[in-house]
Amino acid sequence: xxxxxxxxxxxxxxxxxxxxxxxxxxxxxxxxxxxxxxxxxxxxxxxxxxxxxxxxxxxxxxxxxxxxxxxxxxxxxxxxxxxxxxxxxxxxxxxxxxxxxxxxxxxxxxxxxxxxxxxxxxxxxxxxxxxxxxxxxxxxxxxxxxxxxxxxxxxxxxxxxxxxxxxxxxxxxxxxxxxxxxxxxxxxxxxxxxxxxxxxxxxxxxxxxxxxxxxxxxxxxxxxxxxxxxxxxxxxxxxxxxxxxxxxxxxxxxxxxxxxxxxxxxxxxxxxxxxxxxxxxxxxxxxxxxxxxxxxxxxxxxxxxxxxxxxxxxxxxxxxxxxxxxxxxxxxxxxxxxxxxxxxxxxxxxxxxx
Numbered sequence: 001x002x003x004x005x006x007x008x009x010x011x012x013x014x015x016x017x018x019x020x021x022x023x024x025x026x027x028x029x030x031x032x033x034x035x036x037x038x039x040x041x042x043x044x045x046x047x048x049x050x051x052x053x054x055x056x057x058x059x060x061x062x063x064x065x066x067x068x069x070x071x072x073x074x075x076x077x078x079x080x081x082x083x084x085x086x087x088x089x090x091x092x093x094x095x096x097x098x099x100x101x102x103x104x105x106x107x108x109x110x111x112x113x114x115x116x117x118x119x120x121x122x123x124x125x126x127x128x129x130x131x132x133x134x135x136x137x138x139x140x141x142x143x144x145x146x147x148x149x150x151x152x153x154x155x156x157x158x159x160x161x162x163x164x165x166x167x168x169x170x171x172x173x174x175x176x177x178x179x180x181x182x183x184x185x186x187x188x189x190x191x192x193x194x195x196x197x198x199x200x201x202x203x204x205x206x207x208x209x210x211x212x213x214x215x216x217x218x219x220x221x222x223x224x225x226x227x228x229x230x231x232x233x234x235x236x237x238x239x240x241x242x243x244x245x246x247x248x249x250x251x252x253x254x255x256x257x258x259x260x261x262x263x264x265x266x267x268x269x270x271x272x273x274x275x276x277x278x279x280x281x282x283x284x285x286x287x288x289x290x291x292x293x294x295x296x297x298x299x300x301x302x303x304x305x306x307x308x309x310x311x312x313x314x315x316x317x318x319x320x321x322x323x324x325x326x327x328x329x330x331x332x333x334x335x336x337x338x339x340x341x342x343x344x345x346x347x348x349x350x351x352x353x354x
Contacts, residue, residue, distance in 0.1 A: 167218030225288030
């Protein structure tokens with residue numbers, strides 16, 4: 001709230017200063033100066049402060065250091081300036097300059113938004129995401145889609161952690177999911193509702209208390225690394241080893257006017273820092289997922305038998321076909337996902353098992 005008040009106060013002072021300047025009358029000529037003005041951005045991430053320390057803060061700190069005063073990015077965490085569901089519109093209007101989130105959570109007005117976040121079983125491992133974007137054409141599709149949206153520029157996509165359940169009660173059979181109130185992403189929730197899950201949407205920072213008060217039965221928003229990092233492992237008891245996706249797809253977006261105001265060398269620096277952020281998450285999550293399963297100590301592992309879980313995997317393919325029918329571009333993405341996963345299966349170990 002303090003950040004929001006400061007944000008609004010600064011906006012008000014800026015408007016007052018502009019009005020004063022417009023009303024002032026003077027005969028003095030404009031003074032020319034060689035002093036460069038520092039470019040300032042406000043960037044808000046989907047992540048709360050504890051998670052943001054890993055998923056974005058190191059790269060933004062590096063950018064600010066290397067930019068050497070030419071540009072400064074002010075980083076804000078989940079809901080500090082704008083509620084997550086309003087991030088896209090705020091960025092489009094220029095209230096904030098940039099966003100780190102998935103397309104799904106910010107309700108991006110594009111037909112491919114469902115593939116952001118956790119599109120069920122699209123990815124088995126985190127490396128699938130950069131390969132799909134850089135070698136299988138998803139980058140070009142995302143650029144095309146956001147090229148049709150006024151004043152928003154899509155910049156880059158990367159992978160996060162897999163999507164597991166951490167719950168108050170153990171999940172050992174598919175039937176155990178029925179009636180469970182689960183905090184998750186929009187498209188993931190839409191899919192999981194087929195198995196009796198009740199998807200719940202709440203502000204990110206309210207999730208831990210919602211579990212403690214019984215408003216939520218669990219969370220399907222992350223892997224085990226985030227469960228420990230953000231405190232969810234302190235209020236749940238069980239971690240389901242089955243997942244509905246091997247990696248979350250998240251992106252960086254910018255207000256187009258803000259992006260175009262940045263000189264080319266600083267645009268390139270920002271691209272490098274985004275890649276640095278993508279790389280950091282690859283090893284942070286990959287190592288954390290294994291280490292905390294074995295040594296975490298807070299969550300008991302449970303598993304749904306493979307033959308039962310295959311029911312979920314088979315249903316995902318039906319879900320894919322339903323999404324493909326929504327637009328030619330969505331059909332193109334689904335086609336790429338099918339071709340890619342078929343190739344990975346043929347490649348065998350270590351790309352795919354079973």
